Each structure stands twice: as C-alpha cells, then as structure tokens.
Amino acid sequence: QVQLVESGGGVVQPGSSLRLSCAAAGFTFSTHGMHWLRQAPGKGLEWVAGTSSDGINTVYADSVVGRFAISRDNSKNTLYLQMNSPRTEDTGIYYCARDMDTGASGWPIDYWGQGTLVTVSS
C-alpha cells in the first residue's frame, strides 16, 4: 500500500535552514505529482508547495516563495522540502502528500503521510 514517511523535522532557529525528506513506497513514485502541506498549532491546513512527477514544474504558496524549495529524487523515491530563512510562523506539522496525477495542479491529493514537526524558535 502507499506509504509516505516524513523525516527531518526538529527545532530550528529563525533565519537558519532545514531540509525535510519524504520517503515514498508502495507505488510508482515517478508517475505522481507530490506536495507539502502544513498545519500550524491551532490553525487550519495550509498547502505549501507542489511538484510535477518529473520535478520540472513547481508551485508555491506566497507565504514561502523565495524561501522554501520543493524537489524530488525519483531514483531514491524521495521528496524534499528545503526550508531556508524559516520564520516563527513556519512552525507546524509538515505533511508530504501524493497527487492523484502527474502534475502539481488540477487533480486531488489522495494520500498523506503522518507528518513531521518543525519548530522555529530562538
């Protein structure tokens, strides 16, 4: 079955950097778009970034554009989120998720991971 396992979360200082990973299994990773989403404490769900199956097309929420970068290594079945210059408002649980189709938009997300907690604090 589809498995998405996030890792790399932790406590990070504002202005530093952190890289999240998501290991995928149970499906052909290279044929699905992928996404990162998050939920801040006491807040709703927020989509953060998406990438097409080949990694060429990427899209971002305005709140992270220019600071975060989504990428993937299809040879390793792994999705990444490079978080540069994180802010306290980036604190939350980050979820990796699979798109039902190959792109980064236009189709629903059909599977989610369990999430990894990122705390941005000095």
Add this chain to the structure above:
Amino acid sequence: DIVMTQSPESLAVSLGERATINCRSSQNVLYSANKKNYLAWYQWKPGQPPKLLIYWASTRESGVPDRFSGSGSGTDFTLTINTLEAEDVAVYYCQQYYSVPRTFGQGTRVEI
C-alpha cells in the same frame, strides 16, 4: 486566493442519523471546459493522516463506504454522511484544487 468556508464548525449527530456539512468557495471551482468541480472532501481522525473521501465534488474514492456522498456545483457543496456510524467521528475538510494555492475549509468536527 479562493477562500473556502465550511459550516457548521461542529456537529453532533446520533448513531444512524444523517450528517450534513456545507462548503462554500469564494470563487467558482467549476471548470467549464470539462464540467468538473475541482472540490475534494477529506476525513481526518486523530493519529491518522487525512483520508480522501470524495473528489470532483461527487466521485467517491475507492473503498469509501457509500454512506458518504458529495454534491453541489460552482460555489456551494455538501458532504452527506447517511446512517452515521461511530467510526465516522472525525474532522472533515473541503479543499479546492481549481487554482494555486490549494485552499481548505476550516474543518467541521462530527461527534456522536
């Protein structure tokens, strides 16, 4: 950004009764070229990742019980849970995938 507004925030329903959750989008999410509504519903239980229930506003995901149904078009949508079961206690979210950024409703908590 498209704002998604769900109602009610919480809902208490007796076992075997019907639960109805509404979702309204600030902009049309019906794509005229293919006549599809870019609207999904998710169920989220504590300790588990969100589960896709419905997409294209009314298409039930494989394996989802048929007591779950979605309806609506354009800007107004409804998730209906017929004959509520104890395992349906969860928070339910609508989400539009018509445009970037994908946006969610604030969630509706369903309780017994």
